[in-house]
Amino acid sequence: MERRQLLKQSAFAIAAFSFSRELFANAPNTHLDFNPSALNSSNMLSSMIRLGSNENPHGPSTLAKQAMIDAVSISNRYQWDMNGELKIEIAKMTGHTKDHIALGAGSSELLGIVSLWAAYKKGNVVASEPTFKLWMPAARRMGLPTKLVPLTETKHNDLNGLMNAMDEQTRMVYLCNPNNPTGTVSPTSALEDFIKKVASTTIVLLDEAYTDYYDTPSMSKMIDTYPNLVIAKTFSKTFGMAGARVGYVLAHPNTIKQLNEFQAWANAGPSAVSMQGALAAIKDKAFVTYCKQENIKAKEILYNGFDALGIKHIKSFTSFVYFDTATYKKDIPALLLANQITGARSFEQNSSWLRISIGTVAEMEKVVAVLKLGA
Numbered sequence: 001m002e003r004r005q006l007l008k009q010s011a012f013a014i015a016a017f018s019f020s021r022e023l024f025a026n027a028p029n030t031h032l033d034f035n036p037s038a039l040n041s042s043n044m045l046s047s048m049i050r051l052g053s054n055e056n057p058h059g060p061s062t063l064a065k066q067a068m069i070d071a072v073s074i075s076n077r078y079q080w081d082m083n084g085e086l087k088i089e090i091a092k093m094t095g096h097t098k099d100h101i102a103l104g105a106g107s108s109e110l111l112g113i114v115s116l117w118a119a120y121k122k123g124n125v126v127a128s129e130p131t132f133k134l135w136m137p138a139a140r141r142m143g144l145p146t147k148l149v150p151l152t153e154t155k156h157n158d159l160n161g162l163m164n165a166m167d168e169q170t171r172m173v174y175l176c177n178p179n180n181p182t183g184t185v186s187p188t189s190a191l192e193d194f195i196k197k198v199a200s201t202t203i204v205l206l207d208e209a210y211t212d213y214y215d216t217p218s219m220s221k222m223i224d225t226y227p228n229l230v231i232a233k234t235f236s237k238t239f240g241m242a243g244a245r246v247g248y249v250l251a252h253p254n255t256i257k258q259l260n261e262f263q264a265w266a267n268a269g270p271s272a273v274s275m276q277g278a279l280a281a282i283k284d285k286a287f288v289t290y291c292k293q294e295n296i297k298a299k300e301i302l303y304n305g306f307d308a309l310g311i312k313h314i315k316s317f318t319s320f321v322y323f324d325t326a327t328y329k330k331d332i333p334a335l336l337l338a339n340q341i342t343g344a345r346s347f348e349q350n351s352s353w354l355r356i357s358i359g360t361v362a363e364m365e366k367v368v369a370v371l372k373l374g375a
């Protein structure tokens with residue numbers, strides 16, 4: 001594709017993306033992930049390096065792909081048995097029982113279900129700013145206003161600040177650990193204290209989408225003691241199945257029952273094809289290990305590039321990095337886009353900090369080369 005044609009199409013994609021943001025104009029502080037549908041029409045996906053949605057550039061694994069191909073032929077049938085089968089395998093993987101698990105079409109669906117549960121109790125939700133907010137506009141429309149609490153100076157969740165922001169109307173606190181977009185983790189003991197204090201009265205929705213990258217300890221060991229604690233997990237990241245839409249929550253069996261009542265039908269989430277993929281993905285441990293190692297290698301390349309250019313960045317426990325563009329002379333998203341790299345973007349108003357997803361080693365080498373040439 002001609003460079004000029006590509007830039008023209010990129011401009012179109014950005015315009016379409018901006019338009020989709022406008023649709024959410026009534027929802028302040030919404031962050032939408034990069035909108036690939038804007039690119040689909042111009043068939044640009046294959047030519048662009050996509051670093052906007054923290055997708056795993058290596059997935060799905062060969063075993064998961066084959067399982068999904070094989071499952072296509074049985075997708076005329078409802079997936080009754082598979083739901084239980086997948087819950088049993090997730091239970092083995094996480095050290096719980098199938099009664100501690102609800103499945104969804106990605107963890108996003110379940111973040112919505114948990115906020116519906118909280119909205120039903122009437123009140124407000126407390127969360128960090130910035131954090132993963134894709135589910136918040138729907139929660140607000142369901143009558144669950146959001147109280148946002150700035151991160152600390154070091155871009156960590158401010159656990160005390162979150163507790164201080166709670167009032168008698170607070171029905172839920174959402175916490176993303178490691179946090180998206182900053183990649184920071186809270187110390188385990190501080191998190192435990194936080195859960196002990198908050199979950200005795202209030203729903204704590206703990207989003208652990210990225211714990212697997214660095215084996216960040218899961219707080220799921222606390223779900224039996226704290227029925228208000230709901231842990232959200234996904235097959236979209238280390239398992240590399242974002243488009244297959246498989247997620248789950250871990251919670252006390254009584255909590256799972258209550259959440260199931262907010263689902264039209266507890267078996268309606270992931271498709272038969274996706275569940276077969278997830279079952280195979282759980283078995284393919286070598287693939288997950290490979291993805292984690294590649295993520296570290298690719299991230300080191302980016303860190304080294306940033307260091308060489310004097311770009312401040314935060315050590316990330318995830319598959320993305322938060323960095324400060326204040327010392328770089330050019331507009332980094334525009335520079336990257338002109339070189340067919342999309343996704344570096346801002347999550348804070350009037351801030352020089354951006355997030356970029358970690359792609360393959362070759363992709364991050366290209367990012368660094370572009371930044372060095374542009375400096």
Ligand SMILES: Cc1ncc(COP(=O)(O)O)c(C=O)c1O
Pocket residue numbers: 053054105106107108109132176180207209210233234235236242245246247
């Ligand atoms: C923190 C966090 N939670 C949840 C999700 C949604 O994941 P899923 O694909 O499981 O809906 C994402 C996706 O990027 C995320 O970053």
